[in-house]
Amino acid sequence: MKTVSDSKRAFHSAYPRPINSIYRRVIEELLVEMHLLSVNSDFKPDPIYYLGIVTSFERLMQGYQPESDREKIFNALCISTDGDPQNYKSQAGTLLSLAKDKSIDQLVDWFDNPNGDNVNHIVEPIKAIASNDHFKYSRLFAIGIYTLLEECDPEVAQDPEKCNATVDKIAENLQISSEKMKKDLDIYRxxxxxxxxxxxxxxxxxxxxxKQREKREQEKLAKLDKNEPQAESATAE
Known part of the structure; x- marks a missing residue:
């Protein structure tokens, strides 16, 4: 079985540059979590999980420099855990678009009966969750749910009481426990x-x-201006 060390080696092979220190822990935690799920026999990836990966990466890697490296790091993260980064982004984007024009109540109802035209590859895995007695919950799944809530109604998502009440309803429709999800979302926020x-x-x-650099430059220029008249006077003599 593939080990965490194997996934880490694969990541560093795909992205050999060092990670900026403040973001290193973010990548380390994501990599380990994605690895452990990928080798779990009960785990089946779904669009909500993909959305959780894409969102948590984008949010927690804000401000990373050089910015152009963020996509390379994301790709390495997915590839190192045997995933397809383009598939993750594609399914995450499609799922998010399904939530775009829904109210919170409509979203809750949708989870009771997932549907959508020409998106069976999105709908069917989510439908299967409710009937899967061995569904493997993950923190990234919770983040995917939270991202959908934010898309429908940011105010509800940011209000812990309303958010928790909505998570309870969605969890009931999906036939999964909501307690762990609510704790994970508190930590994520x-x-x-x-x-x-x-x-x-x-x-x-x-x-x-x-500002310090600008101040030093100004002081240097002021000093040069002050010395110029003295140099001209010496030349005239």
């Missing part, structure tokens, strides 16, 4: 807040550094 705070600190540090 906390992680997003910490990342936003960290990015703000970095932004403030970079701004302070920029």
């Amino acid at each position: 906390g992680s997003l807040e910490k990342m936003e705070q960290l990015l703000k600190v970095i932004e403030d540090v970079l701004e302070a550094s920029r």
Whole structure:
């Protein structure tokens, strides 16, 4: 059986550059979680899980530099755990578009009877969840559900009480436990807040550094301007 070390080696082979330090833990946790699910015999990936991966990566990797490397890191993450990054993004995008024009109540009802024209590859795996006695829940699945709530009604998603009540209804329709999901979403929201705070600190540090550089440049120019008249006077003598 493939080990975590195997997946890590595959990741570093696909993306050999070092990861910026503040994001290293994000990638490490995602990689381990995706690996453990990929080797679990009860686990069957579905569009909600794919949406959870895409969203958590995009949110927690905000501000990564160089920005152009983010897609390369995402691709390496999926490939190293035997996934197809384009399939993940495609299914996540299609599922999100299904939620786009729905109200929260409509979304809850949709989970009771998933449907949609020409999207059987999205609908059927979600339908199968309710009848799967061995459904393997994951934190990334919860994040996928939360992303759909945000798409339908950001206010409900950001209100813990309303969000929890909606998660309870969706979990009931899918025949899964909601308690773990609610705890995982609390942790996820906390992680997003910490990342936003960290990015703000970095932004403030970079701004302070920029101002210091500008100040030094201005002082250097002022010193040169001050010395010029003295040089001209010496030349005249």
